[in-house]
Amino acid sequence: MMNRIQQKLQEDKKILSIYFTAGYPAINDTAQIIQDLEKNGVDMIEIGLPFSDPLADGPTIQASSTQALQNGMTTQLLFEQLKDIRKTVQIPLIIMGYFNPMMQYGIDAFCKKCAEVGIDGLIIPDLPVKEYHLHYQQIFEKYGLINTFLITPQTSDERIRFIDSISDGFIYMVSSASTTGAQNSFGDVQTTYFNRIKAMELKAPQIVGFGISNAATFNQATATTKGAIIGSAFVKHLTNEGIKGIGEFIQTIR
Amino acid sequence: MKSYHADEHGYYGDFGGAYIPEMLYPNVEELRTQYLKIMNEPSFKEEFEQLLKDYVGRPTPLYYAARLSEKYNTKVYLKREDLNHTGAHKVNNTIGQILMAKKLGKNRIIAETGAGQHGVATATVCALMGIECIVYMGEIDIKRQAPNVARMKMLGATVIPATSGSKTLKDATNEAIRDWINNPVDTHYIIGSVVGPHPYPDMVAKFQSIISEEIKWQLLEKEGKENPDYVIACVGGGSNAAGAFYHYLDQSEVGIIAVEAAGKGIDTGESAATSALGKEGIIHGSKTLLMQTTDGQITEPYSISAGLDYPGVGPLHAHLFKSGRADFVSITDADAMAAGLELCKLEGIIPAIESSHALAIFDKKQFKSDDIVVINLSGRGDKDLNTYIEYFNL
Numbered sequence: 001m002m003n004r005i006q007q008k009l010q011e012d013k014k015i016l017s018i019y020f021t022a023g024y025p026a027i028n029d030t031a032q033i034i035q036d037l038e039k040n041g042v043d044m045i046e047i048g049l050p051f052s053d054p055l056a057d058g059p060t061i062q063a064s065s066t067q068a069l070q071n072g073m074t075t076q077l078l079f080e081q082l083k084d085i086r087k088t089v090q091i092p093l094i095i096m097g098y099f100n101p102m103m104q105y106g107i108d109a110f111c112k113k114c115a116e117v118g119i120d121g122l123i124i125p126d127l128p129v130k131e132y133h134l135h136y137q138q139i140f141e142k143y144g145l146i147n148t149f150l151i152t153p154q155t156s157d158e159r160i161r162f163i164d165s166i167s168d169g170f171i172y173m174v175s176s177a178s179t180t181g182a183q184n185s186f187g188d189v190q191t192t193y194f195n196r197i198k199a200m201e202l203k204a205p206q207i208v209g210f211g212i213s214n215a216a217t218f219n220q221a222t223a224t225t226k227g228a229i230i231g232s233a234f235v236k237h238l239t240n241e242g243i244k245g246i247g248e249f250i251q252t253i254r
Numbered sequence: 255m256k257s258y259h260a261d262e263h264g265y266y267g268d269f270g271g272a273y274i275p276e277m278l279y280p281n282v283e284e285l286r287t288q289y290l291k292i293m294n295e296p297s298f299k300e301e302f303e304q305l306l307k308d309y310v311g312r313p314t315p316l317y318y319a320a321r322l323s324e325k326y327n328t329k330v331y332l333k334r335e336d337l338n339h340t341g342a343h344k345v346n347n348t349i350g351q352i353l354m355a356k357k358l359g360k361n362r363i364i365a366e367t368g369a370g371q372h373g374v375a376t377a378t379v380c381a382l383m384g385i386e387c388i389v390y391m392g393e394i395d396i397k398r399q400a401p402n403v404a405r406m407k408m409l410g411a412t413v414i415p416a417t418s419g420s421k422t423l424k425d426a427t428n429e430a431i432r433d434w435i436n437n438p439v440d441t442h443y444i445i446g447s448v449v450g451p452h453p454y455p456d457m458v459a460k461f462q463s464i465i466s467e468e469i470k471w472q473l474l475e476k477e478g479k480e481n482p483d484y485v486i487a488c489v490g491g492g493s494n495a496a497g498a499f500y501h502y503l504d505q506s507e508v509g510i511i512a513v514e515a516a517g518k519g520i521d522t523g524e525s526a527a528t529s530a531l532g533k534e535g536i537i538h539g540s541k542t543l544l545m546q547t548t549d550g551q552i553t554e555p556y557s558i559s560a561g562l563d564y565p566g567v568g569p570l571h572a573h574l575f576k577s578g579r580a581d582f583v584s585i586t587d588a589d590a591m592a593a594g595l596e597l598c599k600l601e602g603i604i605p606a607i608e609s610s611h612a613l614a615i616f617d618k619k620q621f622k623s624d625d626i627v628v629i630n631l632s633g634r635g636d637k638d639l640n641t642y643i644e645y646f647n648l
Contacts, residue, residue: 052419052551053537055431056275062418074549099273100536104550125275126536150276154438159279174277177438 004092004120005146005169008043009205015227016218016253017044017207018234019096021064022081023073024050025238030081031088033238036246038091046123046229049078049097056125058181060232064239075105079113086118094148096123107136111143121146121169129163137166148172153193160200167204173197173225175211182213182233186220198224218253258503258579260459260570264452267577269569272451274539277435281443282539284358286453292357293350293460305349306464309382310339312346314465316472316628321600328621331482332603332631333469335494342606342633343462343494344375348444350461352379355442362386362441366430368395368423369560370402371633372446377411387411390429392422399560402637420554423564427538447491448568451539455496455568462497469628470501477626484509484621487630488611489582490526490562492571494632499580509581511619512571513612515557516584526555527584528567529575537566543575558587558641559607561633585614591645593617594635606633607641 008015018037022030030047037045050065050073057065078095085093095114102110102124114122122145127136129149140147146169151160154177163171175190176183197206205226212221213233221228230253237249264270264286274282292298306312314334323330335343348365355363363380365387367373373389380387389406393415396403406413419425427445434443448455448462470480485502487495489512502508517525525531532543537552544566545553557563567575574580585593594610597603605613609632621627635642642648 052553053424053428055428055538056277056435058432059418066419069551076549098536100546100552101550103535104533104546104548126273126539128271128273128279129276131271131273152277152280152438154280155276156280177277178436179277179432 003144003146003169005044005094008092009170009226014222015043015207017046017227017229018042019046019048019229019231020234020238021048021050021061021068022078023068023071024064024235025067025242027071027073028081029243030078031085032243033246034085034091034093035088036243038089040247040250042091042250043227044092044094046094046096046231047078049075049095049101051098051101054098056179058179058232060182060235061180064235075101075110079117082117082119092120093118094121094123095119099124099127108139111139111145114145115143119145121148123148123172125150133166150174152177153189157200160202164202164204169204170226171202171204171206173206173208175208175221178210180210180232182236183211183217184213185216186211194221194224215253258574260452260456264456266569266573268534269540269542269572270452270455271541272539273536273541274451275435277438278431281434281438282451288358289354289453289457292354298353298357301353302350306346310345310349311337312464313468313472314338316469316476318476319601322597325600326616326621327623328625328627331473331626331628333465333498333628335465335630335632336603336605336609336634340375340378341636342371342375343465343497344372344446345378346464346497347446347458347461347493348372348375348379351442351444352383352385355385355444356383358442360440360442362388362437363444364388364390364430364433364441365444365446366390366423366426367446368392368426368563369637370395370399370406371561371637373411373413374402374405374409376444377406377409380411381409388433389413390416390426390433392416392426394421395423395426395560422554424552431538447493448496448570449491449538449540449566455540455570458493459496459500459570462493463500465494465497465630466499466501469498473626473628481505481508482626482628484511484625484627485630486511486513486612486615486627488513488562488608488632489567489571490515490564490608491566492568494630496568496570498630503579510574510579511615512574512580512582513615514582514584515559515562515590515611516586517556517558519586520584524556526557526562526564528565529582530584532567540569542566542569542572559590559611561606561608562611583615583618585611585618589614589617594642595646603631604635605631606635607638609633
């Protein structure tokens, strides 16, 4: 059976994926944000599971994670909030989070719960490819979850080929050597990198993340790829406007 | 033979590995494939040994503490790491890593620091080599440790406050890692302890292993044998302990005692005794024991000693604990402070409060009169004067 992520990737369109931190700005906003994003034509959603020590994140997502934890967000609460989400939305849902909270929940239990509530995939920045491949791939596959790996401008061709070979969904193309955070435009380094990846003709479609903040960066990133992910810029919108006006934000992107 | 050292994948039993975001992979992989080769190059060894001798002041004495021995009716030797340049064992590692950075062609150094000792040791070697140095330090620690901040600045380093999370050592470490993600080509990250992703725990332990290498020949001179009955050290992240234990790990006749900071007491909620309070998890790229909530959020530890105030512990020590190779003992603030003051009065040595935790072992354990007990005196107490003054109303 084809996973919702795989179905979406087959559609003939550029993917707009949006990240937000669960439990932010308010503890019970999770379901409402997901519904509003789907209603406004977003293609895929990354639900951030907040962590006390988010190594790969810049200031915006760090602050949202700290606030979400202060609001009382937990792994268990997130699953409760998502319990009925599949009654209202069809959009592919991905949980993005760090490995330690998942380990404490129990990897098998975590994946099982993901499958129960209708999560389609996971992005775990600090779970290395090799560890996943050796120890966790079977568990993920048992529950029909797609894991997503990151590549960066520094990743070697050889390693990209390996990552491509074990990717069942998409490859998360980190736009630049950086932590998460919005940028206004991409430079020559990104153009060279985007062209290099395009020329590799990978099996798995690529979706670009980190530094996508507006229509310009979205269009630049998707010119040679399948789609792009907006995180910090959307979290900033939530900080400034709350959960009102999600439609207006999405319209500024495309 | 069973070994307690890291295997080729950087695992100590169940602990270790490299749980890092892909953005760090090229940096860490470069180091992993190069570090043993570089450390074994004759030119590297020669420069490392020369600097340890002429600049750091090694070998440090192995001192027979006669009055302490008399009081506790056993034979106590102190390994005087407090006599190193910059006042602690930390410089053994920073000398090694700055030479490593040069071999790797890096021209920018980043480091994290809690109390400032590792920051000072890093700023020192960067000044020595004329390399740019950026030290991340929690905003709260910057206020608590003003003299060390001034030292780093005098040595030419830039000190950047870590304002995220709890604004202490773990957050400074996060910020240093984020800096490395943003500067993947020209920068080397000098981690201050046996923590972080492989190969750091093994590399730092190897640089610190000079401590037990010296203890072996010094004890042979003094006692006619290389092995003591016990070797004892305090453990925060665990670098001085890793160095003191290193050459004894696979010598089962040598008892190993690791002393953690109990803070105000294990059950008070204000403690840093990771072996007692921690669970298996991931912190700063390593699978190890760490203090965390049931939900897997990393918690803030407490100890009067800033150098032991870390929520995790190096994977080597997690393995020594789980396998039972080492005894883990926890010592409260009060017992450590008393032991520190006792060393002042009995031996004329003012110890760092970290080291005072190891000295407090005599409250917890009775040794035989002919036991040879080596305690690693990891640092001197100058940096802790304000804490001593406040604590004892001096």
